[in-house]
């Protein structure tokens with residue numbers, strides 16, 4: 001029978017609840033306990049696929065093609081599991097499902113209410129994932145902060161679960177912040193007390209309190225929180241900010257959270273095996289040489305928009321024993337005269353995914369710079385389309401080469417909407433999504449990276465390379481190194497005459513894991529790490545424009 005760990009957040013959002021949940025997963029898995037995870041998002045959107053990155057950060061795509069919260073990326077990376085659509089439940093989905101049932105007549109004349117109908121639908125989703133995953137423990141994170149109006153049905157549902165599955169099969173973990181007051185040099189527990197009171201008001205008494213803080217926490221605080229919040233002293237877990245998010249499982253373990261959970265839930269477990277995790281983290285913190293990558297995008301003010309890209313770069317840098325330094329380059333800044341200066345320190349340039357035409361010309365400049373100066377380049381989805389447009393304009397001299405996404409009437413639509421997308425009207429969940437197979441062409445850089453001929457990667461796009469241009473691109477030196485098995489879609493392209501200029505129509509960032517870097521990311525950083533640039537020992541000789 002599956003046991004449940006519910007994680008709520010208090011005091012403020014962005015306190016690190018997602019990383020805590022992911023790290024609890026690591027700690028349990030290290031004891032041989034199988035884990036699955038579900039994120040509950042209180043907003044009314046059906047999924048984050050239609051939200052602006054400014055509102056929501058990255059949209060994480062699962063293998064089965066669900067557009068989900070970025071926390072799922074952390075769960076997958078920390079626990080090394082592949083999640084599915086069932087791992088993200090939003091209020092939008094819950095309300096839609098209940099209303100659809102009502103319209104079908106499933107409730108036989110009853111009045112439809114938040115309790116028990118909405119809460120019942122939420123609990124069904126817990127059970128469905130428990131049945132499907134057969135996990136020993138289902139970790140459930142309630143998004144938002146305790147006290148939010150729209151989060152109430154979720155909190156009520158997790159409260160009811162205690163009675164449904166039995167007190168001993170449920171653990172409530174509350175993650176809070178201890179704010180630091182500078183003038184008195186104190187960490188304050190009052191907001192934690194208040195948020196625990198708020199939880200109790202709706203009938204939930206937390207079993208564990210994870211205290212986040214930017215500085216180390218004095219021991220006396222453990223007693224205070226234990227007393228005021230009525231939790232065991234050993235269940236007050238300190239989690240001060242650390243250098244890398246991958247250290248958090250080790251912090252929770254050393255605070256005794258693993259043993260506490262095993263005991264409280266009476267789980268069958270072996271002693272924790274975290275040696276390889278520890279080694280991975282120590283390699284990372286021990287690295288002194290850096291590898292410097294320019295990430296060129298339009299949402300760079302908001303790093304969360306490129307969360308998985310940053311993590312995948314980190315894993316690859318870790319693999320090569322380097323510290324990652326990212327220059328976040330706003331693509332519009334490259335459009336100004338002299339903008340290239342922003343790239344002159346970069347040992348590698350990455351152009352990640354994106355939508356809409358803002359900043360596109362800057363990205364094209366970045367691709368040209370990488371090609372001409374032979375700086376390693378990695379294009380992800382939009383980054384492939386940019387590489388293709390740049391090549392069309394400057395190598396094939398088709399000055400107006402473009403994607404029909406940015407210029408519907410372009411004379412050279414080198415990137416065009418996929419035929420099956422032409423008939424799509426709705427916006428939500430309608431792109432080409434999730435895992436699709438890709439046949440890798442032997443003898444290419446892509447083949448060298450993957451070391452196999454058939455790979456599956458996750459997608460999220462509507463536009464594609466226009467096959468009418470295949471021959472002219474090939475003749476000019478572009479290599480199409482990954483194709484869909486029916487050979488209709490270009491999945492990977494690269495330049496023969498360049499140290500490493502590779503781009504893919506999919507999103508390889510979603511499958512990278514610490515200790516297991518995604519192969520293309522690994523080889524991109526491998527190519528970048530020894531490149532000498534401005535400010536490094538010797539300047540790279542620049543090829544003529």
Ligand code: GLN
Nearest residue numbers: 353354381382461462463
């Ligand atoms: N806007 C492009 C498309 O839809 C690229 C999408 C992306 O980068 N995810 O094809």
